[in-house]
Amino acid sequence: MQELVRRPWYHRRTENSGATKNGEFAKMKINRRKILSLLGVSPAILAGSPAIAEPKKQPAKAGEAKITTVNPKGIPPPIQLIPMAPRLDTLDGKTIYLVSDGFAGADRFLNQIAIWFQKNMPSVKTIYRLKAGSYFDDDPKLMAEIKANGNAMIMAYGH
Numbered sequence: 001m002q003e004l005v006r007r008p009w010y011h012r013r014t015e016n017s018g019a020t021k022n023g024e025f026a027k028m029k030i031n032r033r034k035i036l037s038l039l040g041v042s043p044a045i046l047a048g049s050p051a052i053a054e055p056k057k058q059p060a061k062a063g064e065a066k067i068t069t070v071n072p073k074g075i076p077p078p079i080q081l082i083p084m085a086p087r088l089d090t091l092d093g094k095t096i097y098l099v100s101d102g103f104a105g106a107d108r109f110l111n112q113i114a115i116w117f118q119k120n121m122p123s124v125k126t127i128y129r130l131k132a133g134s135y136f137d138d139d140p141k142l143m144a145e146i147k148a149n150g151n152a153m154i155m156a157y158g159h
Contacts, residue, residue, distance in 0.1 A: 094151035095125045099142065101135050103158020110156050131155075 088094060096117070098110040107128075114126040127150070132139045135157060146153050 088152060091121060091152070092123045095127060095149060097146045097150045097153045098126055098128045099131055099146075099153055099155045100128070101131050101155070101157050103135075103156070106156035106158055110154070113154060 098113060100106040100110055107130075110128055114128065117124045117126050129142055129145075131137075131142055
């Protein structure tokens, strides 16, 4: 009785996989030039062409200029840490700005937050604003308005 061997899908043979009846694979004739041209490589590489070989290094002559290189990683500037704003003792009577960056669905999410505040904390005033520009852009007018009139901000960024 033949034992059943379980193989991964990539090792399983199909009828058209190139295997002969006795399980040996037929020898395939490969045209190396065609394969190399498909890969964009010259057949001269296989021949060891002196045209593509590395030139022999010669010692530097006195008085020749030296090359100065720069580390591609660079040197990052020091990070200036900015502390978070202190927490408010209470939200009663405060104004909270609900700011969206324009990402799809952020307006509906912030609307649900405003509805929650109306039901659960009616003394809290919520103001919805759409930030100008994209996620990365600053909106100095909006930030000035929030600093002048608001006590807190909830910002909805997409993703």
